[in-house]
Amino acid sequence: MRIGLGFDSHAFAPGVPLVIGGLKIEHPEGLAGHSDGDLLLHAITDALLGAVSAGDIGTFFPPTDPKWKGADSTLFLRTALEEIALVGFKIVNIDCVLIMHRPKIVPIAADMRERVADLLHLDINNVSIKGKTPEGLTQDGTAVAHVVVLLESIKLPDENKVLAIEADAPNEADIDGVLSTIAADATDISALGRKLPTFDTDDLT
Numbered sequence: 736m737r738i739g740l741g742f743d744s745h746a747f748a749p750g751v752p753l754v755i756g757g758l759k760i761e762h763p764e765g766l767a768g769h770s771d772g773d774l775l776l777h778a779i780t781d782a783l784l785g786a787v788s789a790g791d792i793g794t795f796f797p798p799t800d801p802k803w804k805g806a807d808s809t810l811f812l813r814t815a816l817e818e819i820a821l822v823g824f825k826i827v828n829i830d831c832v833l834i835m836h837r838p839k840i841v842p843i844a845a846d847m848r849e850r851v852a853d854l855l856h857l858d859i860n861n862v863s864i865k866g867k868t869p870e871g872l873t874q875d876g877t878a879v880a881h882v883v884v885l886l887e888s889i890k891l892p893d894e895n896k897v898l899a900i901e902a903d904a905p906n907e908a909d910i911d912g913v914l915s916t917i918a919a920d921a922t923d924i925s926a927l928g929r930k931l932p933t934f935d936t937d938d939l940t
Contacts, residue, residue, distance in 0.1 A: 737824060739786025741778035741882035755833065755878075756847040756864065757809055757854050762838050766878055769798040773808035775831060775864075778880040779851070780808070782829070783815035786886050787822050812854055824886040828861040835878040840866025 751765030756775040766772030780792050795814055796806070819825065829851070833840050840847070844864050852859040869879070 736827075736888075737786040737886040739782035739784070739882075739884045739886065741780065741782030741785065741884070742880065743774040743777040743781065744877055744879045745772050745774045747876050747878065753838070754808070756831075757850045758843070758847050760838060760843065769804060770796070770806040770811070771808050774878055774880045775833060775847075775851070775882070776808035776812050776854075778882040779829065779831070779855075779884070780811045780815045782882040782884040783812075783819055783826075783886075786884055787819050787824060789815075789818045789822075809854060816855070819886060820889075823889050825889050826855055826857055826861070827885040827887050828863070829855065829857070829882065829884045830863045830865075832865050832867055832881045833878065834867045834869050834874075834880070836868055836875055840864070 745766035745768050747764040748767035749764050751767060751772065753760045753762040753765040754771050754773045755766075757773065766774060768774075768777075770777075777792055784791055784794070792811055796811055831851075844866060848859050848862045848864050851857075851864065852862045855862070869875075
């Protein structure tokens, strides 16, 4: 079993679409950020990567790289799912807390849980999303996300265990074989943002 902890925060800004948990929300302001500002998906991505000691979101998608300007955060999440699959883990459940004055999370929590569950290929009963107001904190114009994720190892067939021990490096066919335990559809990893080496402290944000 592995546990991962994720955190992210973004300031609200006018003229920006609001996207939280992959869900587009009607609101006068959105969250400013280098990508689409989806703090919940960013925190989930960090929790997944942290659980398998693979760095953080900045390791793979540095904010200094203009390629990721305005990027859809679901791409970041797909990369994290690839990383946990490559080392033989899958998600058991995920618990999320969103802290902001507005919009209110409770009325949209069910839709958000459904969207996040779909993105993570989980049963909705394994996804928890709670909304809190920052009482006593001076963060009126900021949204904060905390995420905890529990992973368990995937029981691979013996031939796959041999492959993992003897192969120099997995090819795309190997990766898709592992990912098929998470998603029914074949996964196209050509657009993913993994860099080599896997972890470089200079990329931390």
